[in-house]
Amino acid sequence: MKIWYVGAYGIVSTTAMLGGKLIEKNKIEQTGLVTSLPQFDGMDKYAPLKFEFNGHEIRKVENAYQACLQHWEQNRHFEREQLEEVRKELESIKAEKGTAINCGEGVRALGELSILEDELETLGEIVEKLEKDLKKFSDGNTVMINSASTEPLINYSEKYHGSLDGFERMIEDDVKEHASASILYAYVALKNRIPYGNFTPSPGSDIPALKELAEHKKVPHAGNDGKTGETLVKTTLAPMFAYRNMKVVGWMSYNILGDLDGLVLSYKENRESKVISKDKVLEKIYGYAPFSITQIEYFPSLVDNKTAFDFIHFEGFLGRKMKFYFIWDAIDAIVAAPLTIDIARFLLFAKKKGLYGVIKELGFFFKSPMGTDNVNTHSQFEELVRWYQENS
Ligand SMILES: NC(=O)c1ccc[n+]([C@@H]2O[C@H](COP(=O)([O-])OP(=O)(O)OC[C@H]3O[C@@H](n4cnc5c(N)ncnc54)[C@H](O)[C@@H]3O)[C@@H](O)[C@H]2O)c1
Structure with missing residues (x-):
């Protein structure tokens, strides 16, 4: 399967890439992966543990190996040799330049950024470039996961976020003050029938316009904000x-x-x-x-x-x-990384089973689950198992 990470050089994404590649090579056990539990038997048929990774990023780093190494130097969150085992695979992951539109002061504090806004003027051009990158990578087995830094609350506008027509008008008319990076990435994914999982509290696909798009394109999505700690x-x-x-x-x-x-x-x-x-x-x-x-x-x-x-x-x-x-x-990345793989696998399963729109049964993975008020971990887990078993 293919996972496109928004925030590809972050610690969660690179830890998932490292672990995913090590699992693929049978070098580590599948501890921490919910989808490897016996209740989800058969998942391999829909989303095998064989991975291609890439994504969008805004920090200047050479490749996913370098990014993972930088995180390791700070955190020592895995054995150094584990990284060398998949060095070549991670070195070949070179993220595409993303957008940081309305991502706030916190994201600007990450240092010198390399962003599309430096070379492209309009929202239309930015969206076109994001879409081109994603299309180059993706096929019917691709899922987008947002694991980028958290954005500020969105400047919500019924006119531009309330319907798909309005959203597309916002892009066409270049109304930047109502756009944000996460909604643009989510738009590009859903428009291209790529399931979308939002591991962050940023809005992502959680606005009426994009829910409408997911229904219209018959593509599954889920969020928000990984529930890990x-x-x-x-x-x-x-x-x-x-x-x-x-x-x-x-x-x-x-x-x-x-x-x-x-x-x-x-x-x-x-x-x-x-x-x-x-x-x-x-x-x-x-x-x-x-x-x-x-x-x-x-x-x-x-x-x-x-x-x-x-x-x-x-x-x-x-x-x-x-x-x-x-x-x-x-260790935040250790509890989070496998869940991004789980979410991607469940979303791919949903797509292959013809399930679309908000997949509320994935609420188990999120702090603010979309489409449901059930936040009780016990009943969320039961709901997830029931959903998978009834549909598989
Ligand atoms: N346990 C957890 O770690 C956990 C749990 C729930 C949610 N989250 C959320 O997951 C996200 C990732 O966490 P992390 O610890 O990996 O953070 P991180 O800072 O290590 O990684 C985020 C990455 O996203 C990049 N980025 C920021 N804005 C971007 C944009 N607009 N487009 C593309 N890339 C962008 C950054 O440069 C960075 O490499 C955060 O939003 C965090 O709040 C993490």
Whole structure:
């Protein structure tokens, strides 16, 4: 299968490329891949573990090997020899230049960027170039995954985002203030019948215009924002209090992380989308909103090690208040990378089974699942298994 990563040189994308190639060569086990569970038997028929990777990127790096090595130098997140085993394969992955339109100050802080806006003037020209790159790479087994840095909230306009006609008018009339990189990438994917998975809280395909396009082109898509760490634990644990009819009165989540993702999220406008995505889950599980604090702070020396401290204040029998604390300490790319492969495989499966539009059953993978309010990890997993087994 072929995966086109938006943000191809990021730590999540390059870790997925590395792991994917090592799995293909039978050099590592499939630990961490949900699609390798016995419940998803037969997945290989639709999306074999043989990969071609590429994507769009905006930072100047020579190839995916160099990008992966740079991340390794900071993080030591795998054994160095593992990278050498697939050096040639990763060196041959040279990403195409992407767009950073309205990606905010956080993305500009990534350093000197190499972007299409430097050489192309209009949205129409940018979209045309993105489409050309994707078409050169893609075939019927291709999926696009957005794993680029988080964008600020979109400047939503019913006129331009509310319908496909409006969206195409925005491109034609070059209305830049209502465009953003993630919606342009998603547009190009869906228009070319390439399934699209949004691993980030950026809007991606989650606007009415692009949902309409996915329906019209009969192509599956899913998002938003990979559920990999603190929110995964939260949405697994939170139902327990509900099952026992205990009342959660307060939940504090304090996240610290470094690396490029942390740097981008240290900018208020970029962080805003992430906080909303993490914050909404409790209300969806309980039907009421406990007092909550959700904070994400940049902590450079941690690099890709994300640490989350959670404090839960809950009330039981006789109105007694009690406390629960947990600490999640994980390597972000290690928990995220396999999921991008899983999402791509499920989306390819959906396409091959003629399923299209928002695939809400993939909500298991996301913090803000599209098309459903179910954020309970337990029932999401059951739903995913049922969906796969009924359709395979
Ligand atoms: N556990 C996790 O790591 C996790 C969980 C959920 C969501 N995410 C999201 O996944 C994304 C990737 O995370 P990461 O840790 O790999 O970050 P990263 O900073 O290492 O990678 C992002 C890459 O995207 C590139 N990029 C930024 N804007 C772009 C654009 N407009 N077009 C093309 N490329 C662009 C950057 O240059 C960078 O190489 C982030 O948005 C993050 O919030 C990560």
